[in-house]
Structure formats: C-alpha cells, structure tokens
Amino acid sequence: MQFEYFINGGDFSKAGQASSQFKKVLQQLNVAPHTIKRIVVALYEAEVNIVAHAFKGKISIELQPDLVSMLLTDEGPGIPDIEKAMEVGYSTASPKVREMGFGAGMGLSNIKNNADLLEITSIVGKGTTLKISVNLSKQE
Numbered sequence: 001m002q003f004e005y006f007i008n009g010g011d012f013s014k015a016g017q018a019s020s021q022f023k024k025v026l027q028q029l030n031v032a033p034h035t036i037k038r039i040v041v042a043l044y045e046a047e048v049n050i051v052a053h054a055f056k057g058k059i060s061i062e063l064q065p066d067l068v069s070m071l072l073t074d075e076g077p078g079i080p081d082i083e084k085a086m087e088v089g090y091s092t093a094s095p096k097v098r099e100m101g102f103g104a105g106m107g108l109s110n111i112k113n114n115a116d117l118l119e120i121t122s123i124v125g126k127g128t129t130l131k132i133s134v135n136l137s138k139q140e
Contacts, residue, residue: 001025003061007050009076012100015051018059019044025063031136038114039068039134045107046130050074052097054127070132078124086112 003025005018019040026036043059050057054076062069079085085092086108093103112118117133 001063003059003063005047005059005061007047007054007057007059007074009051009054009056009074012051012102015048015102016044018047022061026068029063035134035136039070042111042114042118042132042134043070045110046070046072046132048102049107049128050076052093052102053077057127064136066135066137068134068136070130072130072132073127074129075127078126079120079122079128080124082120082122 003022005021007018008014022043023036023040026039031039043061047059050059050072054074057072057074057076060071060073084090087105088109089105091098091103091105093105097103108120111130111132114134115132116135117131119131120128122128
C-alpha cells in the first residue's frame with residue numbers, strides 16, 4: 001500500500017495531520033500499539049521539521065506486511081552539518097518557531113530512536129531527504 005502527503009512549510013495549523021491520518025491506517029490494520037507509537041513519533045517529528053524549516057515537502061509511505069518505509073523530501077535550506085543536527089538539543093529553529101513550542105532540538109534524535117533505519121541526505125540551499133524504516137515484525 002502506498003500513501004502520499006504534501007506538506008506546506010510554515011503551516012503549523014496542519015502540522016501533524018499526515019502522521020495522524022497514517023496512525024488511523026495502522027490502527028485499522030491492527031498493528032501493535034507500541035509499533036504504531038514508534039512509527040507515528042518518527043513520522044510526526046519529520047513532518048514538523050518540514051513545516052518548521054522548509055518551503056514545502058512530500059511524504060511518501062510504503063506499507064508492506066513486515067515494514068513501513070517513509071521517504072520525506074523537502075525544498076528548503078538544507079542541513080549544513082547533519083552530525084551536529086543529530087545532537088540532542090541542537091536546533092536551527094527560528095525564534096518564531098520556538099515561541100510556538102517547536103524547535104527544541106529533539107526531532108532528529110527522536111526519529112533515530114524510534115526508527116530501525118534512518119538515512120539523511122541534504123544539500124544546502126536545496127533541501128533534505130529522510131528515509132525512515134520501521135520493521136513491523138520486530139518483537140518488542
């Protein structure tokens with residue numbers, strides 16, 4: 001099964017809609033609650049990063065019997081130092097984004113902690129791509 005969501009940068013009123021909609025799909029398919037939580041946390045954090053940092057983005061999800069593969073691409077400023085961005089508490093969020101309660105520097109580390117696989121590529125001035133996978137058959 002394939003799912004696609006389009007994200008508008010800066011539209012915090014819709015931040016989290018894609019992850020919320022996909023959570024409902026996972027619940028209908030009786031995916032284990034702990035696994036749903038891992039998937040939705042990773043997806044939500046990545047979705048909010050697009051809203052907070054990019055002009056626009058796209059989420060493509062492939063749901064297989066034993067794996068959820070999420071590809072998130074955005075058009076935005078890119079990440080100059082991915083290793084630094086992975087540090088807990090490091091943030092490049094604007095003061096406006098921080099005032100709304102976002103940009104605490106936990107997003108990428110939360111994604112990493114909830115994913116079985118995380119790959120990040122980024123080109124400064126062009127955008128960022130995240131590949132996130134969560135194994136559905138993994139025993140908890």
